[in-house]
Amino acid sequence: MISEGLQFVMLAGVLLAYALGILSGPFSKRAAYSLGVVGSFIGVVLSLSVLLGGEAATFSLWQLTPASSAEVAISQFNSYFLLISSLVWLGTCLYSVRYDDDYPGGLSSLLLLTILSMVVILVSGDAVTFLIGWESMTIASFFMILEGRGSREGVRNAAFLFLAFGEASTVFIMLAFAGLFSSVGSFDFLGPSPIGAVGSIGSWVFVAALVGFGLKMGVAPFHMSEWLPIAHSSAPSNASALLSATLTLMGVFGLLDVVSYLAVYQLWWGWLALIIGGVSALLGALFASVSEHSKGLPAYSTIENNGLIILAVGAYMLASYYGLTLLADFAVIAALYHAFSHSTAKASLFLINGWMSKLKSSFDLNNPGKVSPMRSRAAVFAGAFTVLSLAAAPPLAGWVSEWMILEVLFQSFRYGDLTSQIVGTLVGAVTALAAGIIIVAMTKVYGFGVLWSVDRKSQAGAKDEDRGGRFIEGSLLYFAALVIGVGVGAPAIFFLASTASVQILHESVYSLFVTGLLGIPAGFVILSGSPFGGFSPTFTAVFMLALLAVPLAISRLGGPWRLRRAQGWFAGMAQPTSSADLYDSFGFSTPIRIMLRFLFRTKENVVKVGMVTRTVILSPEEYVVELEVLDVFKRFYDLLAKWTLALSSWVSRKAMPGKLSLYIVYIMVAFVFVLLYILYTVG
């Protein structure tokens, strides 16, 4: 039990720490990030204490309208998200203390400003504060991306695109909030207090919220907002981690919040969310598996994971529509759990990739670099767990949440209508396919990005064991522990998620799903429906360890092991000395590029000129240096951008040319219109 006052004091502490960090950024990056670590730590303590025993509370700031005021609210729902975010920020700031030494000091301020804005979003109790936080987050990230390395043109385009998508998302969120305002009559509907029914405007609110938050989350068809800025701006990896892991988490938070206020769901909302989620999952996985960029690949994986979360939300809505409360409850928990597992694992992956890319000085997965084992050992160790979690391998976090989402989809047969059953089942098949394909991508990013680059013979790094390396290694190990903990300690996370979801489901569902079974003590088995399926991540971990430990012990009984190290087998030939003789990352994915050439629009051009054969495996907008695969949606957005620019130039030339006479005409037309309107409404 923790008093309201203490909660707000801690919140103030968080905000203060970040604010101080922002101010000290230009002077000392280390101080800034250290303050960031402090702030995140207080955030973790705060959110845990609220989840475990606190109460929802709000604090008014100032008056907005006679009926509503700007508020700060701490509830169990937003504490859950604050917990996830603070855990990620803690690790990221720890990593950053020594990471971006060669970037300007302003970057640390911008990073902490982004974090601060996200805290504001999470604790906002009303729409205006939320939007303030949202805008501030977008703009701070925009400047952060502008700091990136890379060609001037590429960086500017990436940043501008990010800003455009960000502002579009703000507009749509404003529309959604306007709809809510018109139903409720006040702005402070984001707090924990219940609000009235929303009425017929619900569909508009839902679609606007889905589009607005979907733009930020980077789901199809808006996924360019996700991969382009990250892949092409070459901003430092702590910034990328922040953008991909926590920025998208804000989208999840907002969407779940809005959905929870729409009391009655319509059928097609669920279908829409399911389809968008399924398509994003598949597209994200496919594009990730053919990406050659060490940051682009995880960005695509984020698209896939956010798609999974959205389809869980869609399943929740469908289940609620049909009155399947158990399934609906489970779907919400699955979405919340996946947010946790994805954020931690994705941040970890970006940081690992960032460290390896820095050591190799290249983002290209085909570049073998030559990193010494000493410097990369943390990346190798933590990378294994991170990648396995994202590939949904037991007993890690990603496995638990992926299982839960698939279980939700497996139960699509429970829906009342044939259409819903079909949609649910098809999306389930597509999701399972995506889950399989993402394994290719994860193998690629870990195998080629990390393991391939380790050069056993390299001696560098033996003397570089300064404290800088320690910070980075520490943060990577911290994330690995987190990924394992969230998986093995699934019942605990389940408890936190069910506490957080009380706001949505209006009851605690922990006891419905977490029991004991078949000899496993109560509190360790998670069921997905009764009867349907169940598993126990904790005991799976125990079992796996036993499965490993018992043969090891038995083999030791026969005496110490005789180990012999042999070389790799190259069909009898000697070990290749240059990377030109090794299967590279590009070749690894080319079978997929060729088999799915209808999707990637792959064209293989092999041109023989005299004694030189030139090969280019093209997609029409291939970037040879950074080599991203064509995203067919990009053509649509390029077209949209072209039309927008054309329209804006037409407007600036024809409609607003600066001629006073034309402006006077506009003023008179507007005047007439207003008069007519007043006459109409009054009369």
Add this chain to the structure above:
Amino acid sequence: MIPKFVEMRRVDEASGPIQLSTIFRVGGDTLALLTDTQNNRTLLSEVPQRLGEEIGLLLKGEEASPGAPIDLDTGSKVEGFGVFTFGYGPVTSGVPEAGGFKLVTYGERVVKVIPQVNFKKRGVERAVVGSKPDDALLLVERSAGNFSASYSTCFVTAVEDALGLEAPSQARWTRAAAVELERIYNHLYVFGRLSEAASQNVATAQTNALRESVLRLNAKHFGHRYLFGLNRVGGVRPDLSKDGRKALLESIRSITREFAELVDYFLTSRIFLDRLQGTAKLAKNDALSLGAVGPCARGSGVEWDDRLTYPIEPYQDIFVNIETDRGEDTMARTMVRLREIQTSAVVLSELLDKMPSDGAAARQSSESGKDRGKFSFCRTESPSGDLIHVVQLDDQGRVSRLHVRPASLVNWLPFARSLEGNVFTDFQFAFESYGLSFADSDR
């Protein structure tokens, strides 16, 4: 000494329908053996002034010393993002012999193929120098075990030519029968490997069973499963009796008939056909300019078969139908081999029915005063194509020079050319359909 179906002619340019078959040195001269595919003539000439560029590789492979592998690389470079060389080295199960390939690729698609040969170069040509032809036969017939009959027949015919010795007709007909049996079992081997690559387990098992029965026939009638010890100078060792010949003929007829029925059934598998059709196309122009020989050339429409165009006895009296196909792909080469099995059965029935009975070996070597300094040569159609032996004997009748131009050696480049643009999974089919053998090409 030069048989009547060989023309001495000065040729200035070897390209197009005039293929350079081999170059050999004798005495102080360097001579070239050329093939006129249009008029079906063998030409003997000085080395032409203008040769195709790929000839350099042919010579490199021919004259290399044993001890280190050689890359048959035309020298062209491949540039592009993500391009690497995939080494399909000497110890793999896809290639059962010691030999490798370097596939230049960007993943899955083969851009260029560089065969690595010379792993098995034993140096037979140099090892036989100074030995009597009968002793040299031991090495020659073991240069390529599955082409043993063709090798030893070719060699011993050239030697007998140099000695002025006439082996009795029965011996020559027996040799031809052995060569045809060898052709049958080699073509069955190729088909078995193709169906194994396509996972057609029934086809593989049935084909291999039939091949095993042919090998047992070899052992029963000719004394060795692979026809080792078939030839000696002046004759052959196995003396086929009338009953033996009849039994052999019956067995071969039943084997080839059974195979023909089975093949019709095996080739109804869409999956199998899909793997064979359209794979590794070798255009007729490429086949001609690169000098391809054997079933792979005939599968691209080149009409050359030594049995018809260089007919040593008994092929002068027996008609052999040249099987060609215009398809140019793996399917075409496979169909050529399948039809050749049936043709060989027909030829065998003629050979075995009408074999003369004038003894298996010459009673005494009648050495008319031969001009020993000159050379003699012979070409036979081995199962993989045209095989050339050029032999020179010294005054004591020992071998002073041997030059072998195997069929597989000239087929490497056509294979490499035809594989470009195909995917990795097509490799096995292309390789097997050419019937390339490293033992044959390396000697």
Add this chain to the structure above:
Amino acid sequence: MPKVWILRGVKKGILTSGFPKAKPTAEEIPQTSAPPTATDRSDWAEGERLCPTGAIKDGRATERAVDLGRCVYCRRCTGAGFEFAGPEVRGTAALQASVKSGLEARRRGFRRSLHILMIDVGSCNACNLEVLNLSNPYYDLTRLGIFFTNSPKHADALVVVGALNAAMVDALKRTYESMPGPKFVISVGACAISGGVFQKTEGFVSPVGDAVPVDVVIPGCPPTPIQVLEGLLLAMGRLEKRPAAREVASQP
């Protein structure tokens, strides 16, 4: 035609050899695979002169031997009074190495299941084909628990064919290195055991036994599949056969 495969199969009968339960038939080991045996009338000196590969060694009574590892079955020694007994007398010519190489201990797990990798180090292809013939229906080696693998890392036994060529020495050593223990090596054919007819050629380096430790040798040129199979089964410990001392080959 084969509308009903089962009937066709029934009509054709069982092709598979009964070996090792039954003795090998004359078709499976033709008479021509019988190696030379000395009789009282054999002229050892003449035999040594006639033999092209040095398989017949003259000497004092106890030292004379026919080295089956060198014999290529060319039958030239007929002229020196050597005879060729039928296969049923001696069974096969596969031989077993002495215990000092530790084969007994190493082969203990492989009685019923053996994974072999075949490597060609410079053969004429005949031994190659004979070993590969073991998978055809007449011999069907998988019924005995023997399987071909593609990679040395999965292999228990290395089957080497061919006269070791200078270009393949490294590859052979690397292959042997890559195999995890316990493992053993089987040389098949005269070329692998001693060089066969290629002993004096340029490309030949040494018998395979000089490059990797060989445990079992299977003489022949080429050995028939049944002889290869007998060698494999002897290596696995499923056949116990010790040939007479006179016919023991040179050190494998």
